Amino acid sequence: MSTFKFEAGAPFPTISKPTLDGATRDLSKPLDGKDWQMLVVYRGRHCPLCTRFLNELAGYKPRLDEIGIDLVAVSGDSKEQLEEHISRLDVNFPLFYGLTLEEMKSLGLYISHPRSEQETDHPFAEPGLYIINEKGTLQVVDISNNPFVRPALENLVSGLEWIRKNDYPIRGTFSYQD
Structure with missing residues (x-):
């Protein structure tokens, strides 16, 4: 079995998704004067x-704002599922829904089947x-x-601060054809 893997520095695909208020947005394009985008x-x-990761991430939004990084999150959930989930979230960034299987594949994500109907009613992306x-x-x-495997938020955000301050290059660009 083979899966798609982004090359470091590759163009990011256009993926537009809706929010609960009906707005649709290209998830790769930052807003509010920011020039970089974080897509979770x-x-x-x-x-x-x-739920815990998203709530913790909200605490880092001011630091991301300071370094010009806009923050959004998306899942393959339906509008109704996000409406139910929002009651357990305390986030200060936009949440989008409806990520399709093809879009998950185009992002190189791992995809899982639900273990039961109680878990969810559709295949879903693992964290990215x-x-x-x-x-x-x-x-x-x-x-x-x-x-169970996600970036430590303090390490991630302090690393992004360092990258932005020091104009650190994209890493992982070695090609086996070089």
């Missing part, structure tokens, strides 16, 4: 680790985090095949 893909409302720079290219990527 989470498993969905059924995942208590995702993408930092898209001002050129629309992938600066940093972190994907996992299970909910």
